[in-house]
Amino acid sequence: xxxxxxxxxxxxxxxxxxxxxxxxxxxxxxxxxxxxxxxxxxxxxxxxxxxxxxxxxxxxxxxxxxxxxxxxxxxxxxxxxxxxxxxxxxxxxxxxxxxxxxxxxxxxxxxxxxxxxxxxxxxxxxxxxxxxxxxxxxxxxxxxxxxxxxxxxxxxxxxxxxxxxxxxxxxxxxxxxxxxxxxxxxxxxxxxxxxxxxxxxxxxxxxxxxxxxxxxxxxxxxxxxxxxxxxxxxxxxxxxxxxxxxxxxxxxxxxxxxxxxxxxxxxxxxxxxxxxxxxxxxxxxxxxxxxxxxxxxxxxxxxxxxxxxx
Amino acid sequence: xxxxxxxxxxxxxxxxxxxxxxxxxxxxxxxxxxxxxxxxxxxxxxxxxxxxxxxxxxxxxxxxxxxxxxxxxxxxxxxxxxxxxxxxxxxxxxxxxxxxxxxxxxxxxxxxxxxxxxxxxxxxxxxxxxxxxxxxxxxxxxxxxxxxxxxxxxxxxxxxxxxxxxxxxxxxxxxxxxxxxxxxxxxxxxxxxxxxxxxxxxxxxxxxxxxxxxxxxxxxxxxxxxxxxxxxxxxxxxxxxxxxxxxxxxxxxxxxxxxxxxxxxxxxxxxxxxxxxxxxxxxxxxxxxxxxxxxxxxxxxxxxxxxxxx
Ligand SMILES: Nc1nc2c(ncn2[C@@H]2O[C@H](COP(=O)(O)OP(=O)(O)O)[C@@H](O)[C@H]2O)c(=O)[nH]1
Ligand SMILES: Nc1nc2c(ncn2[C@@H]2O[C@H](COP(=O)(O)OP(=O)(O)O)[C@@H](O)[C@H]2O)c(=O)[nH]1
Ligand SMILES: [Mn+2]
Ligand SMILES: [Mn+2]
Numbered sequence: 001x002x003x004x005x006x007x008x009x010x011x012x013x014x015x016x017x018x019x020x021x022x023x024x025x026x027x028x029x030x031x032x033x034x035x036x037x038x039x040x041x042x043x044x045x046x047x048x049x050x051x052x053x054x055x056x057x058x059x060x061x062x063x064x065x066x067x068x069x070x071x072x073x074x075x076x077x078x079x080x081x082x083x084x085x086x087x088x089x090x091x092x093x094x095x096x097x098x099x100x101x102x103x104x105x106x107x108x109x110x111x112x113x114x115x116x117x118x119x120x121x122x123x124x125x126x127x128x129x130x131x132x133x134x135x136x137x138x139x140x141x142x143x144x145x146x147x148x149x150x151x152x153x154x155x156x157x158x159x160x161x162x163x164x165x166x167x168x169x170x171x172x173x174x175x176x177x178x179x180x181x182x183x184x185x186x187x188x189x190x191x192x193x194x195x196x197x198x199x200x201x202x203x204x205x206x207x208x209x210x211x212x213x214x215x216x217x218x219x220x221x222x223x224x225x226x227x228x229x230x231x232x233x234x235x236x237x238x239x240x241x242x243x244x245x246x247x248x249x250x251x252x253x254x255x256x257x258x259x260x261x262x263x264x265x266x267x268x269x270x271x272x273x274x275x276x277x278x279x280x281x282x283x284x285x286x287x288x289x290x291x292x293x294x295x296x297x298x299x300x301x302x303x304x305x306x307x308x309x310x
Numbered sequence: 311x312x313x314x315x316x317x318x319x320x321x322x323x324x325x326x327x328x329x330x331x332x333x334x335x336x337x338x339x340x341x342x343x344x345x346x347x348x349x350x351x352x353x354x355x356x357x358x359x360x361x362x363x364x365x366x367x368x369x370x371x372x373x374x375x376x377x378x379x380x381x382x383x384x385x386x387x388x389x390x391x392x393x394x395x396x397x398x399x400x401x402x403x404x405x406x407x408x409x410x411x412x413x414x415x416x417x418x419x420x421x422x423x424x425x426x427x428x429x430x431x432x433x434x435x436x437x438x439x440x441x442x443x444x445x446x447x448x449x450x451x452x453x454x455x456x457x458x459x460x461x462x463x464x465x466x467x468x469x470x471x472x473x474x475x476x477x478x479x480x481x482x483x484x485x486x487x488x489x490x491x492x493x494x495x496x497x498x499x500x501x502x503x504x505x506x507x508x509x510x511x512x513x514x515x516x517x518x519x520x521x522x523x524x525x526x527x528x529x530x531x532x533x534x535x536x537x538x539x540x541x542x543x544x545x546x547x548x549x550x551x552x553x554x555x556x557x558x559x560x561x562x563x564x565x566x567x568x569x570x571x572x573x574x575x576x577x578x579x580x581x582x583x584x585x586x587x588x589x590x591x592x593x594x595x596x597x598x599x600x601x602x603x604x605x606x607x608x609x610x611x612x613x614x615x616x617x618x619x620x
Contacts, residue, residue, distance in 0.1 A: 009397050009405045012390070017447065018378065018415035068328065080322070087319050095319045102455050105328035105574075136579035137327065141455040145412050264415075269446035271579045275602040292585040 015145035022148040022262040024172040026165065027055065031148035032097070033165055034263070036063045037155050038134045040071060040113050042078040043308055045158035051086065051094060055165035062099045063142040065134045067108050075155075076101065100142055104134055115310050121225045128282040132274035135256070135282070143266055150266055152259040152283075159183075159306035160258060167303065168260040171248065174295040175265060175287065177201050178303040179239050180257040196236030197307040199224035200255030200284050201299050203233040212279040220276045223253070223284070235299045243302035251297040256283035258305045268293045325455035332458040332572040334482040336475065337365065341458035342407070343475055344573070346373045347465050348444045350381060350423050352388040353618055355468035361396065361404060365475040372409045373452040375444045377418050385465075386411065410452055414444055425620050431535050438592040442584035445566070445592070453576055460576055462569040462593075469493075469616035470568065477613065478570040481558065484605040485575060485597065487511050488613040489549050490567040506546030507617040509534035510565030510594050511609050513543040522589040530586045533563070533594070545609045553612035561607040566593035568615045578603045 023029050033055060037046075053060075064079065066072045079101070086094050109126040110117060118127065135152070143150065151165060157180070161167060168176050180198035185191070200223055208230040212221055222228055235249065261270075270293055273285035280288050287297045333339050343365060347356075363370075374389065376382045389411070396404050419436040420427060428437065445462070453460065461475060467490070471477060478486050490508035495501070510533055518540040522531055532538055545559065571580075580603055583595035590598050597607045 010408050012393050012397065012409040012411060015410070015412045015451075016378070016415075017412055020415075068326070083322050087322065098320050099322040100325070100455065101322060102325045102327055105326075105330075133578050137577040140450055140453050140577050140579075141325075141457075143450050145410065145451040147451075267447040267450050268443050269450075269581045269584055271581060274579055 017145065017267075020146055020148055020263065022169075022264060024170050026148060026169045030059060032146055033060045033149045033151055034063060034142060034144075034147045035060055035151045035153055036065075036135070036138050036142065037153050038065045038131060038138060039075055039079070039155040040067055040108065041155060042075040043156055043158055044078075044082075045308065046155050047079070047082045049158055049160055050153070052162045053160075053164060054162045057094055057096045060096050061142070061147075062096050063138055064099075064101045065138040066101065066103055067134075068103045068105070069107065071113065072103065076103070102138060102141065104137070106130070106133065121222060121227060124222050125220055125281070129274040132272040132282045132285070135272045136274070139266060139271065143263060147263045150261045150263055152256045152261065154257040154307070156308035157258050157305055158308050161303075164258070164305070165260070167245075168300075171246075171298060171300075173248075173298040174262050175254060175259070175290055175297040176300065177235075177251065177254045177259045177297065178300050178305045179235055180255060180307055181304050182307045182309050184309050194306070196234075196239075198255035198257050199234055199236050200253055201235040201251055202253045203250065204252040205231040205233065207231040215279055218276055219279060220281055221279045235301050238301035239304070240302060245300065245303040247300065247302050249299045249301055251299040252287060252291070253280065253284035254287040254297050254299070256286075257307060259283065265290055265293070265295045268295070270295065327455065327577075330456055330458055330573065332479075332574060334480050336458060336479045340369060342456055343370045343459045343461055344373060344452060344454075344457045345370055345461045345463055346375075346445070346448050346452065347463050348375045348441060348448060349385055349389070349465040350377055350418065351465060352385040353466055353468055354388075354392075355618065356465050357389070357392045359468055359470055360463070362472045363470075363474060364472045367404055367406045370406050371452070371457075372406050373448055374409075374411045375448040376411065376413055377444075378413045378415070379417065381423065382413065386413070412448060412451065414447070416440070416443065431532060431537060434532050435530055435591070439584040442582040442592045442595070445582040446584070449576060449581065453573060457573045460571045460573055462566045462571065464567040464617070466618035467567055467615055468618050471613075474568070474615070475570070477555075478610075481556075481608060481610075483558075483608040484572050485564060485569070485600055485607040486610065487545075487561065487564045487569050487607065488610050488615045489545055490565060490617055491614050492617045492619050494619050504616070506544075506549075508565035508567050509544055509546050510563055511545035511561055512563045513560065514562040515541040515543065517541040525589055528586055529589060530591055531589045545611050548611035549614070550612060555610065555613040557610065557612050559609045559611055561609040562597060562601070563590065563594035564597040564607050564609070566596075567617060569593065575600055575603070575605045578605070580605065
């Protein structure tokens with residue numbers, strides 16, 4: 001920025017927002033993708049899967065938000081090692097356009113990141129509020145005027161089709177979410193099997209609406225807890241053997257493990273409410289907020305991505 | 311980005327968000343300021359006032375969002391002319407760190423920008439929803455991980471103290487708003503006089519809360535209209551001759567003509583709701599949303615900035 005002691009400001013940059021398309025053919029239109037990952041733990045399988053995405057890496061920017069605790073330090077070091085390998089010495093086609101790592105300025109509310117502790121019902125509000133703030137912070141500071149799409153991808157998503165971006169974008173939807181499953185070994189048959197993992201993608205129910213109406217202003221509805229039966233229609237249970245992966249359903253709530261959003265939706269103001277918004281928070285609240293802004297959510301019950309199994 | 315045909319990605323950038331301070335001494339801490347201006351019309355007086363701000367320009371980035379219509383084209387040309395003068399041939403100390411001009415991808419809802427038309431009560435909801443989207447779009451695409459403060463400054467604010475940034479920041483508040491007045495010539499005395507301009511900075515009232523409670527979910531409360539008497543306490547009427555410019559009051563709603571916000575508040579997710587949020591939109595809704603995120607708003611009744619008089 002300085003040459004012979006003088007500060008030479010960069011030329012003014014002009015952006016015409018209507019030239020920033022987010023179309024069914026992002027590759028043909030050379031649209032830029034921002035992949036955002038809140039990351040508490042680093043999994044090698046996540047990175048390997050990311051590397052295999054066939055969307056041109058030179059059109060992809062990666063953004064990470066990592067807690068500033070001991071586990072976060074370890075995750076940062078492991079991530080940085082992979083990044084260095086890819087960006088410095090890896091083949092040209094593997095290299096991403098740019099990578100931003102942000103370290104969080106607040107502590108995660110839970111001491112433990114293990115699955116049982118994370119999923120306790122009484123921990124959800126504080127945990128998901130913190131997750132929302134991490135997501136917002138990452139989003140607000142990395143979205144640029146020339147970003148076409150934002151792909152939210154959790155750090156424990158370890159398997160997706162390599163054409164994930166093209167496949168999701170082809171639907172040309174404002175917000176689109178695949179079905180998030182988990183592989184496991186069936187203890188009875190000892191055979192590999194799979195089960196639904198993410199219950200945040202749903203269609204609303206009268207029961208849930210009634211429950212919401214009777215709640216206090218700061219109460220939240222949670223999905224996937226027997227103690228709070230909402231009778232919503234869950235995308236998790238709507239996949240069919242041999243079902244068309246392109247089948248679309250309308251959704252009222254979305255999960256964020258893998259989630260493709262047109263940048264325009266976020267630019268309009270859609271964020272992840274850390275406070276109860278129509279009694280919803282985080283990604284579920286995001287879908288509701290987007291709806292208030294005029295944008296709908298779509299789910300793909302038969303298009304699967306896989307979550308790590310601890 | 312390319313040298314001898316090879317793409318060399320920039321090195322990964324690390325940000326420690328807790329090192330990004332927004333303190334009472336921004337100058338001492340070399341904190342960066344992002345000045346954001348939604349701009350429908352260009353006023354030379356706005357630019358001249360901006361140029362006189364004594365906060366080091368090299369720590370200031372300017373961001374503009376301009377409609378893509380005929381008036382917007384004219385405004386862009388006039389703005390660009392001033393920018394070129396400053397950034398290319400002006401004295402080094404006048405030059406800003408960087409400048410971004412974004413052209414809006416949706417049309418303003420009103421055909422006319424004249425004051426009478428703008429302020430008609432029935433035009434408020436659509437007009438302020440569009441303003442919210444313009445503000446959000448500008449905010450989401452320009453806020454960076456190293457921004458400390460965001461100063462919202464309307465394009466028709468033509469007079470402020472030259473120490474505006476230092477003065478406001480010195481209060482060390484999450485959200486702080488000066489009192490926005492307008493100079494005019496008193497038709498009776500023919501003498502120069504001033505009157506309150508912005509009625510969006512207020513303390514809530516029981517009446518307003520009762521009105522909100524009886525409203526439909528999509529209705530909004532508006533301030534400054536006789537047909538909707540809210541009995542809120544308006545900062546506009548709280549200035550006193552010779553009053554202490556440092557006097558603080560707590561606010562529930564804020565105006566956005568000049569408004570200093572710690573970047574952290576926006577990063578948490580505080581945006582300008584284009585939809586009724588607790589029956590509030592735009593800057594008033596912003597204050598309410600910030601409150602839901604745990605951040606309070608402060609007003610300075612005796613610290614004045616001045617709005618253009620058409
Ligand atoms: N930055 C940040 N990321 C987090 C935090 N907690 C979890 N994550 C990440 O956020 C995503 C979702 O969290 P996770 O615990 O996997 O949620 P679950 O799968 O619903 O139990 C994953 O990518 C985590 O690595 C946190 O406190 N801060
Ligand atoms: N980008 C954009 N800016 C606008 C639009 N309408 C007004 N503005 C700007 O937004 C700010 C507030 O609008 P203004 O009409 O002055 O509001 P008022 O003073 O409350 O009547 C000013 O800086 C305007 O130049 C719009 O449709 N798009
Ligand atoms: Mn997970
Ligand atoms: Mn104005």
